[in-house]
Amino acid sequence: MGGVWAILQHREGKAHPGSWEAVTAAKRIAEAIGSTADAVLLGSEVKTLADEAARTGVASVRVADHPALASYVPGPYTVALVGAAKQEQPRFVVFPHTYQSVDYMAGVAHGYDAGVLSEVIALQAGADGVVWTRPILQGKLQARARVRGDGPMVVSVQAGAFPAADRATGQTAPIVPLAVDAGALQAERDLLGVEDAAADVVDLTACERIVAVGRGIGGPDKLPIIRELAAALGAEIGASRPVIDNGWLPRDRQIGSSGQTVAPKLYVAVGISGAIQHLVGMKGANCTVAINKDPGAPIFNVADYGIVGDLFEIVPALTKALLESRPS
Amino acid sequence: MKIAVCIKQVPDTEARLRLNKQGTWIEEEDLPFVINESDECALEEALQIRDKSGGGEVVVFSLGPERVREALRKALALGADRAAHLHDPAFSLGDPVATARALAAAVGREPFDLVLTGSQSDDLGWGVTASLVAARLGLPHAWLVMGIEVENGGGSARVVREMEAGKNEIFRLRLPAVLEVQAGINHPRYASLKGIMQAKRKEIATLSRAEIGLAEGEAGAAGSRVEILKVDFPRAGTGARILEGDVASTASQLVELLRAEARVL
Numbered sequence: 001m002g003g004v005w006a007i008l009q010h011r012e013g014k015a016h017p018g019s020w021e022a023v024t025a026a027k028r029i030a031e032a033i034g035s036t037a038d039a040v041l042l043g044s045e046v047k048t049l050a051d052e053a054a055r056t057g058v059a060s061v062r063v064a065d066h067p068a069l070a071s072y073v074p075g076p077y078t079v080a081l082v083g084a085a086k087q088e089q090p091r092f093v094v095f096p097h098t099y100q101s102v103d104y105m106a107g108v109a110h111g112y113d114a115g116v117l118s119e120v121i122a123l124q125a126g127a128d129g130v131v132w133t134r135p136i137l138q139g140k141l142q143a144r145a146r147v148r149g150d151g152p153m154v155v156s157v158q159a160g161a162f163p164a165a166d167r168a169t170g171q172t173a174p175i176v177p178l179a180v181d182a183g184a185l186q187a188e189r190d191l192l193g194v195e196d197a198a199a200d201v202v203d204l205t206a207c208e209r210i211v212a213v214g215r216g217i218g219g220p221d222k223l224p225i226i227r228e229l230a231a232a233l234g235a236e237i238g239a240s241r242p243v244i245d246n247g248w249l250p251r252d253r254q255i256g257s258s259g260q261t262v263a264p265k266l267y268v269a270v271g272i273s274g275a276i277q278h279l280v281g282m283k284g285a286n287c288t289v290a291i292n293k294d295p296g297a298p299i300f301n302v303a304d305y306g307i308v309g310d311l312f313e314i315v316p317a318l319t320k321a322l323l324e325s326r327p328s
Numbered sequence: 329m330k331i332a333v334c335i336k337q338v339p340d341t342e343a344r345l346r347l348n349k350q351g352t353w354i355e356e357e358d359l360p361f362v363i364n365e366s367d368e369c370a371l372e373e374a375l376q377i378r379d380k381s382g383g384g385e386v387v388v389f390s391l392g393p394e395r396v397r398e399a400l401r402k403a404l405a406l407g408a409d410r411a412a413h414l415h416d417p418a419f420s421l422g423d424p425v426a427t428a429r430a431l432a433a434a435v436g437r438e439p440f441d442l443v444l445t446g447s448q449s450d451d452l453g454w455g456v457t458a459s460l461v462a463a464r465l466g467l468p469h470a471w472l473v474m475g476i477e478v479e480n481g482g483g484s485a486r487v488v489r490e491m492e493a494g495k496n497e498i499f500r501l502r503l504p505a506v507l508e509v510q511a512g513i514n515h516p517r518y519a520s521l522k523g524i525m526q527a528k529r530k531e532i533a534t535l536s537r538a539e540i541g542l543a544e545g546e547a548g549a550a551g552s553r554v555e556i557l558k559v560d561f562p563r564a565g566t567g568a569r570i571l572e573g574d575v576a577s578t579a580s581q582l583v584e585l586l587r588a589e590a591r592v593l
Contacts (some may be wrong), residue, residue: 074470099471099472100491103471106428106456111463115552115554116424116456118456131557137354137450138453140345141561141562143558144557144558148554151553189487189501190501197494209592254494259494260493265592266586266592289582300570304568306568307570
């Protein structure tokens, strides 16, 4: 059994940035098991993307090119990939851990009779084989796992865990077509459209300062202290997913993988534990302050400054200190 | 409609976590457990769909140790009609493939019009178990569902699925299907006193490995390719500079640092 496949995700001719991270992960896995990494592309008329992938230092780019694969639908994508995998027997199939890829990777694992290891953030080759690290308990802890046996595995890698592969290596890998059983590419979803999850009233992406609030706020009645802090900072208010799901703030305030991706100069995270889905939306912040009662909260790992304690005491004190420090 | 709902019991997200002695999992003694958030939303969705369809049944499935009965009892109090507890030491330490094998075998024992569950557990968070159940049952599925409208007399559903960057995808899916909902699709109800009383008379069937027809090597750790060796707290990395002192002093330190060091004020 053979190689390591990195599955490239794309939309409207452009690669999802996670694709290039999957390529890096695939190369590292290949190195760890003494194999080679290939990039795999499902789509229609994806020559430009295949050429880009060919320059990443992979051994080859395998392309399944068919009109039924033009845009993502799980049925055809699963059938095409399973068929190709059965024929070429890759040992690892590596996906970016995205809303699109995870939607069908389990189907691929089932069809290819492979094990599944999702949301990997690191891997380490050792005497007893590869040890894989993934976040658990919403990022509060990490688990190290191993894979038993040498059967095939389907793996997904979390955004930002591996650097994007260099697409200017000076190498050009061969582009090889993958056979597709066109008759089997039946879409079971009848696509009706795409809509915005929220009317984008507030564009947080351009804000210089953001005060973001998380589950730790406890309820909407506690929001005034956050508003006062935001006002003192001249900041907009954002939120992590639980706040939105509970209806404490409207969905257009959501920051994270399913919300807006922001890169302010100052990001103040209040009562946010720092699940990976939130961190991917704010890691571009220039300076991050975390206020949380749990000293073990993962947000402290990415923040520049941290205050451990009761936000209901700290936030008003911070507002007061800001107002008092203003040059008169 | 007859709807199966798969739920998982997980540690309360607010609970302070400690490692067990071996460092292989968290210490479960004195740890509060709840129904996984997105699974509770799946249950709420199932109850609403059942009631809107004018009848049918909501059957809740959960795999896990004895404590899981409490989660099933709560699901019954919320309005589910009956429950099945996959309860057997042979099920423990399963990876997503082994757990999906068991859940699919249990759910597949009777016909359902729809299978609902959450998108991801708040503990192990594999995010793939329900999709594997769908694959095993040969049903279409969707992950990260934010809206379900049953149409066509239960023959299909209009599904809203979350994508990245604030977009939703809308499509039609034939039923039966496995739909994995996102937390936030609805606001789950609270159990009423009447519901809690009624739940006491509702059935919780216990299903063992043999009863759902799995061989010894197919369930739990024995049927798993992935084994968790160790769990630990993430290393702090560079980490935040933690400000010490009383509340007023940390606040003024922070303002000074933001002004003079970070230069963001």
